Amino acid sequence: MESPHVSGTAKPKARRGRPPEQGLAERRRRQLVESACAVFASRGYEAASISDVAKHAGVGQGTVYRYFESKRTLLDHVLDHSVERMLDAVRTGATHERPHSLEEFTAQVRSIAERLFELIEAEPDLIKLVVVEATAIDDELKARLVGLENTLTMMMASYLDHGVREGWLRKGLDSRWAAHAMNSLLVPGFLLALRGEATPERRARYVDALVSFIVYGMRGPR
Amino acid sequence: MESPHVSGTAKPKARRGRPPEQGLAERRRRQLVESACAVFASRGYEAASISDVAKHAGVGQGTVYRYFESKRTLLDHVLDHSVERMLDAVRTGATHERPHSLEEFTAQVRSIAERLFELIEAEPDLIKLVVVEATAIDDELKARLVGLENTLTMMMASYLDHGVREGWLRKGLDSRWAAHAMNSLLVPGFLLALRGEATPERRARYVDALVSFIVYGMRGPR
Amino acid sequence: MESPHVSGTAKPKARRGRPPEQGLAERRRRQLVESACAVFASRGYEAASISDVAKHAGVGQGTVYRYFESKRTLLDHVLDHSVERMLDAVRTGATHERPHSLEEFTAQVRSIAERLFELIEAEPDLIKLVVVEATAIDDELKARLVGLENTLTMMMASYLDHGVREGWLRKGLDSRWAAHAMNSLLVPGFLLALRGEATPERRARYVDALVSFIVYGMRGPR
Amino acid sequence: MESPHVSGTAKPKARRGRPPEQGLAERRRRQLVESACAVFASRGYEAASISDVAKHAGVGQGTVYRYFESKRTLLDHVLDHSVERMLDAVRTGATHERPHSLEEFTAQVRSIAERLFELIEAEPDLIKLVVVEATAIDDELKARLVGLENTLTMMMASYLDHGVREGWLRKGLDSRWAAHAMNSLLVPGFLLALRGEATPERRARYVDALVSFIVYGMRGPR
């Protein structure tokens, strides 16, 4: 930062004292968000206490408040973090930029569904926290999550419209509704996983059925 | 559960003097459970206070403790009560004892789905309490609810097996999985309704799609 | 309250349970306000804790919150209570309704000053809390206390104007300023008392000097 | 207190190499005390945090603890500093070493009062901190401040005794009491200023009245 002024009069403000250990703050924040994910997910947001989170992270409670101004703020970060992971799953699954045939579309849907399943299986409670519990905490939060889902739905809808224009999805498709249904249909899979009954085989079958349903609905009865 | 009604209508056999208010206790319990349903549903279990429940029921707080030993116990009863209502919806929807063709089966599924939608739209918060919030409160509770869903799944699975035996569902159907998928598919609809976006039109379309999906999966690709 | 309806249908709402012990609430409130007076006065408002107040009153902390919704509310009541006592002192001192000569006026001033001295000597810290510390806590509170003093000043000013009209106070007296000065001059006496050095003799002398000053200023140089 | 300034300007006697920053510690202390004055005065002692003081002084919080062992100790120094400023005001007002007539005495009293008013108007919150808030913090502190006022009173009393001996104050004057009354009479003015209602005109009138009162009391009824 101050490298250009090697011999200038702008003395570098004589950093005294313990150097702020670059990156520590960010590491701590991450560590705390992760602990909060675990604790909020397992006990629920209301029932979880800041002291639980601190204990899980191995720090004093006061430390939590150096990095997050309130329990509620911490939740915001937990949600951001979790949503980010979900979006990563979607991005990883979407290998082709845009599909150009029903087959490519189907393959992408399958791939995304499988990534999401993996995430759900890895962190069932966390996903539940984001997808369901959070909407009950706060109106502001509910609005945020609804907005997020709307964004996702819109993205998916534009995908579908693209398919309609290219001719591999039927004309007259209610793309907004279809997109919403697709989002929604992920939830049962989430519940399946949540119960821990999702053998790879069953999971594959669920994805198959889901894909079939989507394609069936998208393509129309013929 | 309802041990008293052993022999039909069981009129209390006109006794002399003031009847000892048999059943008063039971009435109070019911009244309290209903108040608790309302209060827990509207504020969430953690945020609701016993004093809210008592006020809603028009009794003193102490009285609550004459009938339920703790807030947690009261929740147990709220859940039982709500589950009972959901089962009623299912029972009401299942007009024929058992279907004997794919068409009857489909009609029943549709009918049940519609009853459940009605319930969800009538009491979205209560359903949310049962389906979502409750599992985050307690491991014991979570186990109970999972058990409940397993029971439902088993009931449904035996239905499906019956269809397989009668030949209108395909041989080799993984009935346990199929039953579970059917249960799970209610959830997106539940979310739809919960968000208040369920116009009658969308709801109908959702039920259609749901039924299609189920039938599609049950009957196989051909 | 319900005495008129001796044999009417308006059944008195069947008071069940422990009777609310008429007046208990008011007694508790008083008891708590008095404890709060003592504790706030001796430690200062900020440094005093609710738990101190509760301990002083011999109740649990939770009990305080049954009667006052916050620490701040409790302070409001402490101030009201203290102001009331100060006003009582003034009222007790003001034996004649309105003075009709300089002598009567002087006698009343002396009498009021002496009542106030008694109060100050009995509760020096409490008076300090009201007169000085409170104005530093809150803008809303400061406004209230300034308003109170303005009211007192106005009352006193109207007294003085009355004297001017009746001719025993000089024409052209700045009654508003004079009233304010009189109020202010009580404070030194308060400090005198606060230090515990106020022998009856010195106190009398102070009142003499005060009265002389007031009369001197009121009557003018002639 | 200021032990270094033994022989006048005391220049540090040009030494070789970097001077060991003698006095740096003392400068830091002063800087911190000044910041603490500002912060304690504006927020009140209890509500002010060490971190506020450190920020105001432009140092880290830890640094404060290198110079003062606790927040309480810092307050001690703030009070010393403020008292010193008040004494300066008195000293500046007292132009003649000792008055030798009632007129000179009166002029000095007026001059001192005006200096104090200036100080109060310049730093009302700081004065309030010293005069009011501090006595509520601690018994030890209260004792110190009472002791300080006693010292002032004694000084003033010796002044008055001097006047009695020289004959321009009446024999039999209770000098200790009179001195105390004079101190106390400053307080109403302080309150006037504190409330921001002190126009120059009112202030002049208040000083007039104060001086009159003092002279009146000192000289006796004749």
Next chain:
DNA sequence: TATGAATGAGCCTTCATTCAT
């Protein structure tokens, strides 16, 4: 020496639960 990260005691407040009446 200066720093600021870390800590835990303590505050205000809420509320499930108990119990005298």
Next chain:
DNA sequence: TATGAATGAAGGCTCATTCAT
């Protein structure tokens, strides 16, 4: 039996103080 007054254990949050660097 019904009541609501009383309670104390938490919980979220602040901040004086310590200490590794």
